[in-house]
Amino acid sequence: MGDILNVSHLTKRFSGLVAVDDLSLTVKERQIHTLIGPNGAGKSTTINLITGVLKGDTGTITFAGKDISAMPTHKIAQLGLGRTFQNIKLFGAMSVIENLMVGAHKNTSQGIVNFLWNTKRAKDEEEKMRAHAEQILKQIDMYSHKDDMVNELPYGLRKMTELGRTLMIDPKMILLDEPAAGLNPSERQEFIQHLKDVYDSGIDLFLIEHNMDVVMSISHYITVINFGAKIAEGEPKEVVNNPEVIKAYLGSRFKAE
Ligand SMILES: Nc1ncnc2c1ncn2[C@@H]1O[C@H](COP(=O)(O)OP(=O)(O)OP(=O)(O)O)[C@@H](O)[C@H]1O
Numbered sequence: 001m002g003d004i005l006n007v008s009h010l011t012k013r014f015s016g017l018v019a020v021d022d023l024s025l026t027v028k029e030r031q032i033h034t035l036i037g038p039n040g041a042g043k044s045t046t047i048n049l050i051t052g053v054l055k056g057d058t059g060t061i062t063f064a065g066k067d068i069s070a071m072p073t074h075k076i077a078q079l080g081l082g083r084t085f086q087n088i089k090l091f092g093a094m095s096v097i098e099n100l101m102v103g104a105h106k107n108t109s110q111g112i113v114n115f116l117w118n119t120k121r122a123k124d125e126e127e128k129m130r131a132h133a134e135q136i137l138k139q140i141d142m143y144s145h146k147d148d149m150v151n152e153l154p155y156g157l158r159k160m161t162e163l164g165r166t167l168m169i170d171p172k173m174i175l176l177d178e179p180a181a182g183l184n185p186s187e188r189q190e191f192i193q194h195l196k197d198v199y200d201s202g203i204d205l206f207l208i209e210h211n212m213d214v215v216m217s218i219s220h221y222i223t224v225i226n227f228g229a230k231i232a233e234g235e236p237k238e239v240v241n242n243p244e245v246i247k248a249y250l251g252s253r254f255k256a257e
C-alpha cells in the first residue's frame with residue numbers, strides 16, 4: 001500500500017511560539033493513524049495546516065500524490081480530504097439533513113449561488129444531494145433523526161452529524177480532531193464502531209484523540225508529538241511502552257499489556 005498523506009518538515013510559528021516544529025509524518029493507505037500528545041502539543045494546528053486552514057512557515061504536504069501545501073481549503077476538500085473540528089461547527093438551528101446538504105454545497109459544481117437561484121438544474125442537484133445525505137444518514141444510523149434540529153440533539157448525535165457531513169464529499173480520507181471527546185462511554189463505543197465502519201467502507205482515517213481506550217482500540221499506527229515535535233511513532237503497543245512517551249504524555253494513566 002502506498003502513502004495517502006505525507007507531511008515533510010512542517011513548521012508553524014505563532015509569534016514567538018513554535019506550535020509545530022519540523023514535523024514529518026506519513027499516513028499509509030488503509031491505515032487508521034492516530035496523533036497523540038499533551039494539551040498544546042500542536043495537534044490541532046497540524047490538522048489545520050494539512051487542511052489549509054493555516055499556512056505553514058516551512059514544509060510540504062502531499063495528499064494522494066498531490067502537493068497541497070499552498071492549496072486553499074476548498075480545493076483540498078475537492079481532492080477528497082474531509083475533516084471535523086475540535087469544537088463542533090454545525091448550524092444549530094438547521095436540521096441534521098440540512099447540515100449535511102450545506103456541507104456538500106461547497107463541493108458541487110453549481111454551488112450555493114445556483115442553489116438559491118432555483119433553476120431546474122439546481123433543483124435536480126439538490127434532490128441528488130438529498131438522496132446522498134439520506135443514504136449517509138442510514139449508513140451511520142442517523143436516519144430517524146434526519147429532521148431533528150441539531151441544537152436539540154444530544155452531544156453524541158451532534159458528533160455523528162458532523163461525521164456524516166464529512167462523508168458528503170465522498171472523501172478518500174478524513175481527519176478527525178478529538179472525535180470522542182465529551183462522549184459518555186456508551187456513546188463512545190458506538191462512535192468507535194461507526195468510525196470502524198467508515199474505515200471499512202474504504203476511507204482512510206487520521207485522528208487526534210486523548211482517550212487511550214479509543215486510541216488503542218482503533219489505531220494501526222500512532223505518532224506522538226510534544227512541543228510540536230515528533231517524539232515517537234509506531235505500532236500502538238510499541239509506542240505506549242516507549243519511556244519518552246510515558247514521560248511526556250501518558251504518565252501512569254495508561255499501561256499496555
Ligand atoms: N491561532 C493561534 N494563535 C496563537 N497561538 C496559537 C494559535 N493556535 C494555537 N496556538 C498555540 O499553539 C500551540 C499548539 O496548539 P494546538 O491547538 O495545536 O494544540 P493541541 O495539541 O491541539 O492541544 P489540545 O490537546 O489542548 O487540543 C498552543 O501553545 C496554542 O496555544
Ligand SMILES: [Mg+2]
Binds near residue numbers: 043044045086177
Ligand atoms: Mg487540539
